[in-house]
Amino acid sequence: MENKNLNNFSVKDKVIVVTGGTGGIGRGLVKGLAESGARVAMLSTNEAKSKAVESELREQTGGEIRGYIANISDEESVEAAFARIEADFGRVDGLVNCAGISFVNPLSEMPMDRWSSVMDVNLKGTVVCCKVAGKYMYKNSWGRIVNISSLAATHGKPGYTAYTPSKAAVNAFTFTLAAEWAHLGINVNAVSPVMVVTDINRKQIEENPGYLDNVLSSIPQGRACSAELLLGTVQFLLSEASSFVTGQTIGCDGGAQNGDVAVIKPVESM
Numbered sequence: 001m002e003n004k005n006l007n008n009f010s011v012k013d014k015v016i017v018v019t020g021g022t023g024g025i026g027r028g029l030v031k032g033l034a035e036s037g038a039r040v041a042m043l044s045t046n047e048a049k050s051k052a053v054e055s056e057l058r059e060q061t062g063g064e065i066r067g068y069i070a071n072i073s074d075e076e077s078v079e080a081a082f083a084r085i086e087a088d089f090g091r092v093d094g095l096v097n098c099a100g101i102s103f104v105n106p107l108s109e110m111p112m113d114r115w116s117s118v119m120d121v122n123l124k125g126t127v128v129c130c131k132v133a134g135k136y137m138y139k140n141s142w143g144r145i146v147n148i149s150s151l152a153a154t155h156g157k158p159g160y161t162a163y164t165p166s167k168a169a170v171n172a173f174t175f176t177l178a179a180e181w182a183h184l185g186i187n188v189n190a191v192s193p194v195m196v197v198t199d200i201n202r203k204q205i206e207e208n209p210g211y212l213d214n215v216l217s218s219i220p221q222g223r224a225c226s227a228e229l230l231l232g233t234v235q236f237l238l239s240e241a242s243s244f245v246t247g248q249t250i251g252c253d254g255g256a257q258n259g260d261v262a263v264i265k266p267v268e269s270m
């Protein structure tokens, strides 16, 4: 039932599922949400890594964090993980779709199986997790879904013919599902980060000297994003305070979405 405490930005005691929870951004969000008092279920593909991150973050935060293994583009695997999450936590209040992959290559050399795998994880994986999580949120007539999209969803860049359309489709899926589930008390939004240095882009950065500086110089605030910088926006969208916010894609990008790419010294006008 809708709680009327609309000025409440807290996620305390909310059960939040974070996919890609052992990845660069996911892990930071799991940590931050647990520090804010959420009970966090972390979905990932690698059991050993999941166990290690789970015990490390439990120790650091003192929070309730449990790891589950699932391939997000496989509906059966996601169904099984959510059934275990409900058995352990009793309910599901929020979902952060953070798992994702990238493959950057000119289209003329694009292996179509790699193109499809980007769609399979970024788009289908997000769809599957929403579909499954929605069944649990529906039981309480309350839910919050946050899809981690990307600034790349709206910016064409050479080599991005798989990643960019996958994230553009995530944005379109977000506002479509928001309309479909608005009457159920389930809000669906997306957050679009700009560059965060993680495993998803580390090789690309290492192999292209100057690339990172180039990206940073196109961000008006002139700095990279991080899980810590994303946390406030994500937490707001998981809280009661975002009750009337649904179907949105919110940039968390130091001004990059709407700002000019050139970083210039201010010039005094006469």
Ligand SMILES: NC(=O)c1ccc[n+]([C@@H]2O[C@H](COP(=O)([O-])OP(=O)(O)OC[C@H]3O[C@@H](n4cnc5c(N)ncnc54)[C@H](O)[C@@H]3O)[C@@H](O)[C@H]2O)c1
Binding pocket: 019, 020, 021, 022, 023, 024, 025, 026, 043, 044, 045, 046, 070, 071, 072, 073, 097, 098, 099, 100, 101, 121, 125, 148, 149, 150, 151, 192, 193, 194, 195, 196, 197, 198, 199, 200, 201
């Ligand atoms: N790093 C950036 O610059 C950046 C910018 C904008 C958006 N994003 C998005 O943020 C999200 C997190 O990316 P990251 O930077 O933390 O990357 P990352 O590579 O560190 O983490 C991605 C995680 O997704 C998991 N994953 C991949 N395929 C999966 C599958 N089939 N099932 C379950 N889990 C799977 C990986 O195991 C990994 O833990 C992604 O959706 C990415 O597209 C990243």
